[in-house]
Amino acid sequence: MLFKKPQVAFYPFMVLRDDYKCIRCKSCVDQCSFDATYYDEDLDMVLNRHENCVNCKRCEAFCPTDAIKVIKNPSTFHPDANWTAEALRDIHTQMLTGAVILTSTGNDKPIRNYFDHLLLDACQVTNPPIDPLREPMELKTFIGRKSDQLEFDEDGISIKTTIGKQLELEIPVLFSAMSYGSINLNLQKAMARAAKEFGTYWNTGEGGLHKSLREFKDCTIVQVASGRFGVDLEYLETSAAIEIKIGQGAKPGIGGHLPGEKVNEGIAETRMIPVGSDAISPAPHHDIYSIEDLRQLIYALKEATNYEKPVFVKIAAVHNVAAIACGIAHAGADAVVIDGVRGGTGATPKSLRDHVGIPIELAIAAVDDRLRKEGLRNEVSLIAAGGFRNAVDVLKAIALGADAVYIGTVAKIAAGCTQCQQCHTGRCAWGITTNDPKLAKRLNPDIVAENLYNLLRAWAHDIKELLGAMGINAIESIKGNRLRLRSWGLTEQENKILGVLPAGM
Amino acid sequence: MEVKKISDGIFEITCGTTHYREVNRKVKELVAKGAEKIILKSVYGQRYIGTGIKGKVKIEVYGTAGNDLGIFLYGPEIEVFGNAQDGVGNTMRDGKIIVRGHAGDVCGYGMRGGKVYIEGDVGYRVGIHMKGYKNLVPTFIVGGKAGNFFGEYMAGGILILLGLNKKPGEDIVGDYCATGMHGGVIFVRGEVPQRYLGKEVKVFEPTSEDMKLLTNELKGFSEAFNIPVEEILSEPFTKIVPVSARPYGRMYAHRWGIASGLIK
Amino acid sequence: MSGKKRKLMKVYPIEENCISCRYCEVACTMVHSKSKDPVKAYKLENLLPRATVEVKGAVSLSLMCRHCKHPFCFDSCISGAIQVDEKGQVHLDEEKCVGCWNCVLVCPFGAAHPYIREEKRHSFKCDLCGDRGFPACVEACPNKALVYDYER
Amino acid sequence: MKYVIVGNSAAAVGCITGIRKVDKESPITVISYETSCYSKPMIADVLVDIPQEKLIYRDEKFFEENNVELILGQKAVKVNTDSKAVVLDSNELVPYDKLLISTGGKPFIPPIPGIEKRGVFTFTELASAFAFKNYLKEKGAEEVVVIGSGFIGLEVAYFLRELGIKVKVVELLNRVLGRAMDERGSEIVESLMREKGVEFIFGNTVEEVLGDKEVSSVRLKSGETIKADAVVVAIGVRPNTELAETAGMKINQGIVTSDRMETSVENIYAAGDCIECLDITDGKRKPIPLFPLAFEQGFVAGLNMAGKRMKYLGGIPLNSLKFLPVPVLNAGTVSPPDNSYEVIVNDQFDKRGYYRKAVIKDNRLVGFVAIGEIDRVGILTNLIRQKIDVSDFKERLVSLDFGLVDLPKWWREEKLKEDRTAYKDWRAV
């Protein structure tokens, strides 16, 4: 630890190496993007700088002889429930730099996960379960503004009512917004391909749409965020839907900075900024300081695209989310996207990630309730995002009242992510949240597209199995069907917010 | 709403208080039919004029143009005979907007191409987050004065403030000018009080190279409002450029950065 | 070398996908070992990989014998250890090789390697995994950076 | 069509291979005074009892498969261009439609008094190698003088040490491998040889071979006399153009050929050590008696003889010392003749046991030396051959991990993806 700040010695992880099994292939040295592994020619040994290790597990995965294990540093600070290692290290970081601590991925604090406290129903005796393997099971979902009733012409068959453009989903799961820049083109490509193949949608995020992805027009949701990166008429037209991003679950209320060193030629071109320049997304849209301004932008987008694209508005689930969602519905959005406190990100101040926002389960329940109370539920689709881990979470979210679910972290994990929380460094060893050409190519879009497709397929089967057990053969019959949910271990107040009965009732 | 054909390719629409959606639909319809010039008369705040149209067409606006004039503009030329409200040239890509009057807040937000010339004053937050890539460079010229947050977050492009109507003792620009600026260039005719400038920028005297650029950019403005370039250039200019393309590089830190020695 | 039409399959590296993990190298060494164990192959049997992973910044690729249509190594082999079969596959008979290193000296891909350890001196190179039927490197590659395909 | 090849070494085999690429039917006749197709660069290995089969370059099966008639043990003495026939020493006539002369080289024997004495040997034929070995055995030789410290000289000296015989190498220059190797390379090789026990006498030469009928000692130019139970003359080979002369073709230092390996006489081609070959590193035509080049020339000649038009675009002088414990390779120009060359050196020999050096002229690699670590130096050879601009990665040329990744991407793509590995793709400059 020579020439280093003493606090650096208290590193969180370390690399164990079975030197007998080490064949000096140096794969780990090459794979480590955090400069934690090196080969010493004189010693003919592979050595580690433990303080640099972030537990991304890349070396572990790529050691051909299984000689490496990354472990938590067994040396601890004095065990203290209050002054935890995290608290201490955060102080070290801030006292050494005078800066805000940056981190990434989703909230890692043990905020109650209500999905884990919800249980699904199944049919017994009084009505039959359905076998999804043989019998029809429909997951088709439409996202978009619908009308409350249909008006017929006198002929009794022609319908006079017109409804807004709808997105047709084969599974109520979409790929969440992750911008080109925060992730690389390869993952976007993979998501676009998987989405196209499966019949769902992916989202560009706020970094624009790279020209190579234009072919995926029909399964692309383009995002318009405060930085307006890559936004022009052509971009808006090359889409199935447009999403205005107001906020994000991992960092409600702040914008984003894509550091200049990450802005390479491809990103610069796509975002329409110079190479090497910071790509700063301001906290607000500077043309939206109030709800009527949002309406102004929604209609600007509709005007620009001749009312042909549904416009989504994405917000972070914050305290007053229900009211805001209603306002968004009033403002003319075709879908409201709410992103819960567990939503992921490529970079955010730690304090925001961990302490701002509310869990998505409560937000879904509150928003769905309020929209129904206001008679707006048909006017607007509700997409939930932030912290979905599996098909069961998806189904529970739909039962609580969501129409569909955005998955981002899941897609990343399917692409190899080990949640080491280093996205913001741009050094992602798995080639996901980096645009370093050496690292980015670790993510092969061919492979990942297939993985993502498999994942969607598995989830679809999973949802079908669960629906079948409940005797439901179409996803719409579980939408907002909170009667098929029961909770355990929740307070009365929580049950009330979620609108579910405790198990046994 | 009343539509009149003036001559081949030229139409006149009297808007009154007709909803913008109808006006804009009519405009698009006429453009699709090959209109080259559309004159909008009696405009009372109709929004989004000129959006959703690709290609060269001229739109003249008489009255008060509504919010988001020329949002996402992609080619057309808009000339306003009167004042414009907020959001002129919002997220504009290509084309030209001339306003013969003043304009409101948040004009030129996220603009990435084309030209905007405002004859009079502009409100707050003008030229926020303008950007530029290679030869896609937006130019926003204000003939009058500007409010606070002028050129905030600017990432590229050229923002020019002339203050031609400035009275002695008046400030040409408001506070927090160019805060967070990390690209592009701002030229101000006259001086900007140091206390109004963000700490992310530095002030320079324009070089001869700059003057060439300025003269070139001012040509269009000078033609539009019939003010000789020499007259505009008769006073010295201040050039405002960002200190770094990474204004917030030291705002954030992380453990790995310290451990790796990346953050000193 | 007869003139039958070549219907050769060989391993193509794809630079864009190569992540320099060296799985190809280790897999190669392993399948060419007696023990079929990577650690023993390296440590006890002293074997070396026939594929070479080259890395330079972001660019990396795995290189092995290209089984050229007209191989330099074949021209230069003084012992007749290098032969081309009717499919076009280039074989190096390690027993016959006398270790003159001419093939090492002329191979434009650097795919013929010298083996100089203890008493053994001979060249060696990719044999497309001979009897194994499918190249181990291709099978091991985790990122589809190696493709076993017909000659183009 | 009847093909006749005189000589039975690399060029001949190359020629057979070339012909058979195009013409699978027509008969081929090979005439050689030797009795087998062995590998010339390996004859010194005879001293250390290399197994007989390892010496064989192409066995009988090869000739059978390729439908080649072998006339062995008979020497072609004349070419009758009018009747298009080769005259053997048995006066037999071998008619040809296309003839390849690949008569190789003959050892250069300096005019030294006593050089004809028994016990003086050269090393270009298997027979003489065996004879030398037998002579050593017969005489129970203890000390041998080797004249010349070229590749053959050093190899013989090295193997003699293996046999426990004291060896003194007499060299006119002041270092070993004077013409082929740079100074540092020579130094390394010399130290390796000395480790083995070989003694060197530099700046000196043998003025007279002493002894009755058989060699007993030699007298050096310096006046010194050293004991020698046998003498090996290894100061190079010269093109063997005896047969060619009878055909009346143009000959300079060696047989003059066109790019297609045609001699000045119609239907007669020549290849191998007997010709003048284009050295692509300096653009000059000169005899380069090297095995790989002979094969290539033979191959091109074969193609052209069978009617496929193909150019030979020249060769690079390249050498490999195979007998030393550490491999020593070099190619092209290794000692820059003037200061228009740039030299990049990576000398880690003392520390890590390797030495690399690259010589660059006009941003093109023209030569290199690699000692110790030699893996993948073929890439460098190829840079010389293809004259690729190396200015962007000069410094990398001498590093051990230099590879294709250092080369321009388009080049890699062309060679790897598009599979441009045919003869013309590589040789075309």
Place this chain on the structure above:
Amino acid sequence: MGCYSEMSGCGLAGIVNRDAKPISGKFIYDSITSMKERGNGMGAGYAAYGIYPEMADYYAFHVMLDDIDCESEVNTVLGRSFRIVKSEIIPTKPVPSLYKKTKPPVFYRYFVEPREDARLPMESEEDLVVRVVMTINDKVKGAYVISSGKNMGAFKGVGHPDEIGDFFEIKEYKGYIWLAHTRFPTNTPGWWGGAHPFTLLDWAIVHNGEITSYGTNKRYVEMFGYRCTLLTDTEVAAYLFDLLFRKHRLPIRAVFMAMAAPFWKDIEHYKKTGLDKLYKMAKMIRTVYAPAMLNGPFAMLFAFKDGVIGFNDRIKLRPFVAAEKGNTVYMASEESAIRVICEEPDRVWMPKAGEPVIALLNHCKEEDICYPA
């Protein structure tokens, strides 16, 4: 909800004739209706001054009744403190589109005179009125006081400004000050009382934006006995204004300096430039009235019998335009809303952040309309 303010975005308009000449409601109607786009049809309202010239001496109570049956209860409460001079149903015209959204309540107006004996010790007349207003709002179920000033009134409800204007027949009224509001509530219980303007005594206030400091401000005014029952930003702003202007008797410029306080940087600048008094005042105000500072985006119009004051938040996050022609001053969210009723104003300007536009009647002060910072 509970402790959160209800958020809304909006459009606003105001007209003052500084000569106190009556202006037809048609103008304000046209002006606010041209900004329909800024609202979502879930709330609109008007406030007018000088509409009851004959009853100018009496407090005019506009009371919204969910049910006509509540009237007697209101009558009783009012009667306890006032002498009711006149009471009538406010005339309305049926507007079919309104009924699609909600069932309009009944509006009553009472012209009343305070009973001397009803006043509590130390209670001013105004305090009495405020107390009664609070009582009705709080205690009488289904009844809400919409306005309670003299010679003024508020008209508001759930609908677009044209619908509400038509409903109350706004065009038929004549006043020298007009305020109008079109509302974009993010969620609305469909309650007519939630619409703006908000009034108290003869204050009327319309507001566009959201006050992010609502919680702080609310708890602050509650310390002084106000009860925030409507949970709107506008309400708290009105109470603040009442507190600072009426109760604490701060000069107008001080009131606005408290509510849209200058930045410390600017305060330091006053000192540097020798404006010592201003420096001290600004510093003291920020120190003492810190909880009165309104944060977040807003534009507001305050009206009272003597004029209208418009102002903006500290960094001008909401649009606000002013114009004058002759002795008439116009203020609105969009310039077009002014142009619709005044084609060629003498002057149109965009006020600076936090800088109030004070348009007082000519007889009030010999001060310029626009207050220079």
